[in-house]
Amino acid sequence: MPENTTYITTPIYYVNDKPHIGHVYSTTVCDVWARFMRFAGRDVFFLTGTDEHGVKVEKSAKERGIEPQELADENAAIFESVIGSFELTNDDFIRTTHDYHVRQVQKFVEKLLAVDAVYLGEFEGWYDEGQEEYHTETKAREFDYKSPINGKPFVRAREKNYYFRLSAFQQRLEEFFEQQRGFIRPDARRNEVLGRLREGLQDVPISRTNFSWGIPMPNDPEHVIYVWIEALMNYATALGMAEPDSDRFAQRAKYWPADYHIIGKEILWFHAVIWPAVLMALELPLPKCIYAHSFWISEGQKMSKTLGNFIDLKTIEEFVNTYGLDTWRYYLLTQGPLGATDADLSAAHFHEIYNTDLVNTVGNCASRVTAMINKYYDGVVPNESPSDNRLEIADYGWPTLTREAASISIEAMERFDIPGSVAAALGLVRKVDGFINKTEPFKLAKDETRRDELGAILYQCLEAVRIASVLLWGVMPSKMSELWEALALPIDPAEGNLLDLTAWGGIHPGLKVQKVALFPRVERKEEVAAK
């Protein structure tokens, strides 16, 4: 069933840096999507990994007096350990120093040479040394000839290099962006790319001779392949697209092309323009969407080591230790920069969201409902319909309400609107709270003659909470599993039955449920910069 397969990727992270919130965020948003889609029955391949070549890695290694490979091994291990500590469910972790990546990149470049998409030429331009990136005259002027990332002046550089004939793809790219309007998201990012595209495309150098830590050009080993070109290829080499017959990859080509390449906004051009052009030249199908999220800032300011507000692994751990991993995920996903604007992580806001959404909404509702079932029914789930005298609850057609919320939530997740998906589930929980306040089961409980109504109300509350929990599992897997355990529900997301589980009537009367306390109140964590 090829339509059932789906492929999602994170950027591969530079090993000359240590992981921070940006890396954790990109990987976590992919993880939530991957978990949700597997639960929904899709055959998901979720890829992340490390980008290990290039002059920066070579330089840092030299400074420390070690080989670049040693530095790469050391830092790749730190990035890989993030996977375990954040319970991320990637299907593979690619490292660009793996021999299968190196081999396949060379095969791809051979093909690019063979179809004349790559040629040897000379180039002069404005070079951002930190970013290892050339800029056009217009762009360089716009940036005042200084790196927008680290402020260092651009240098005028001239090189004999291999070039990728990007200019030849101008028209095809324009047509493609026109046809596939959702290719670059969000829209604001699409407009940026289209604007820059209108300035006209120039060929881009794809090889370097001023350092050696890279993959040699297959035809000319004096040159190493520019790190950006080979890094992009990771998305294809991980699936064995240049070696589809090898044992390692026989089962993977079916995932191509990616549904979502999730990236940060600073690396959009490479993904949205250069990558599709390279794939066109390689005659491979193009990805469906490049989704560029914005940036996290910290306590209202850009993250910086000197300000002490850098959200590194240690800072993240403090949040996780105080509030739990699922709360961390919830905050990242619902408050994060998935849209076109940056998002601020502040300890005060984190605490507020924890209280309003998790303690007072999800936790409180689940605990209220399970506590009442325990108090009035010894924990045994009552019948849904009273035998007579049906309660006036017409405003709350729960089977319809839950069906609608589930379909909004699932549809939002398909579109990578994770906050929208969560909001639909949370909206359901809020409705349960409103329903309890309106029907006042605690008052009915005092009247023996209205026991059927009481049972009906509590059944409906519990069932709506259960459906919300299924929709929230992707974001908060541990807490929702904890809830299912208390409700004696043998749900296993690996079965891929999310849709069935969102149907009304999944909880059977007679089941014994325990009282739950999912999100305890906690003391507020101090501000990130206040350490």
Ligand code: MSP
């Ligand atoms: N190696 C390249 C990507 C190659 S992909 C073929 C690279 N690596 S990186 O280590 O610098 O990681 C960049 C990614 O980290 C960004 O795309 C983004 O996902 C994430 N972030 C880095 N800083 C960030 C924030 N402050 N906030 C959110 N994410 C940001 O670029």
